[in-house]
Amino acid sequence: GAGVSQSPSNKVTEKGKDVELRCDPISGHTALYWYRQSLGQGLEFLIYFQGNSAPDKSGLPSDRFSAERTGGSVSTLTIQRTQQEDSAVYLCASSLGVVRGLGETQYFGPGTRLLVL
Amino acid sequence: DQQVKQNSPSLSVQEGRISILNCDYTNSMFDYFLWYKKYPAEGPTFLISISSIKDKNEDGRFTVFLNKSAKHLSLHIVPSQPGDSAVYFCAAIGSSGTYKYIFGTGTRLKVLA
Numbered sequence: 098g099a100g101v102s103q104s105p106s107n108k109v110t111e112k113g114k115d116v117e118l119r120c121d122p123i124s125g126h127t128a129l130y131w132y133r134q135s136l137g138q139g140l141e142f143l144i145y146f147q148g149n150s151a152p153d154k155s156g157l158p159s160d161r162f163s164a165e166r167t168g169g170s171v172s173t174l175t176i177q178r179t180q181q182e183d184s185a186v187y188l189c190a191s192s193l194g195v196v197r198g199l200g201e202t203q204y205f206g207p208g209t210r211l212l213v214l
Numbered sequence: 215d216q217q218v219k220q221n222s223p224s225l226s227v228q229e230g231r232i233s234i235l236n237c238d239y240t241n242s243m244f245d246y247f248l249w250y251k252k253y254p255a256e257g258p259t260f261l262i263s264i265s266s267i268k269d270k271n272e273d274g275r276f277t278v279f280l281n282k283s284a285k286h287l288s289l290h291i292v293p294s295q296p297g298d299s300a301v302y303f304c305a306a307i308g309s310s311g312t313y314k315y316i317f318g319t320g321t322r323l324k325v326l327a
Binding site for chain 2: 140142153
């Protein structure tokens with residue numbers, strides 16, 4: 098389909114290992130967002146990309162978290178030295194990104210469920 | 215500091231009746247609000263939105279009301295259907311040009327057949 102895709106859908110890892118989560122946005126969408134949803138919590142903003150640049154990294158919880166986007170398309174979210182509190186569903190969304198500040202509709206992927214043992 | 219709050223974690227409604235989901239916000243700079251619906255194991259999907267220049271927006275069975283003075287919005291679903299059972303998130307964004315959407319914690323709606 099033409100929606101946002103994320104991989105892997107599920108990831109179980111051991112504490113201290115690094116993980117890499119991937120997001121493929123809708124073709125032509127210049128804005129891309131990462132969120133996470135911990136158990137019983139709402140969606141927590143992590144980072145936003147406009148093209149390949151990230152003007153807002155304010156939501157990244159620690160320096161163990163990083164994200165990049167290449168070619169204005171695929172994005173990867175990397176968590177280094179994972180901790181048990183990193184366990185959550187990581188959601189990616191994309192939007193057209195041309196109507197600044199007017200609340201464009203975001204289209205979400207199905208998420209990656211990360212479990213850190 | 216939770217800028218967008220959904221104080222009811224869950225709601226049960228009989229099929230055919232009205233479902234009312236509430237959302238409160240604290241930041242007066244928010245000027246665009248959205249509702250998303252989320253089924254288990256899926257990402258949220260956009261449902262309906264409203265700009266702060268309006269107080270009501272309607273789309274089929276879904277209506278969103280905005281009370282700016284009270285910093286409150288609500289989503290009405292009439293009539294409710296079993297397929298509406300999902301978690302509903304409200305989200306807000308400000309007019310400063312930021313793309314930082316602030317989401318509430320969600321309300322789980324269960325429509326009973």
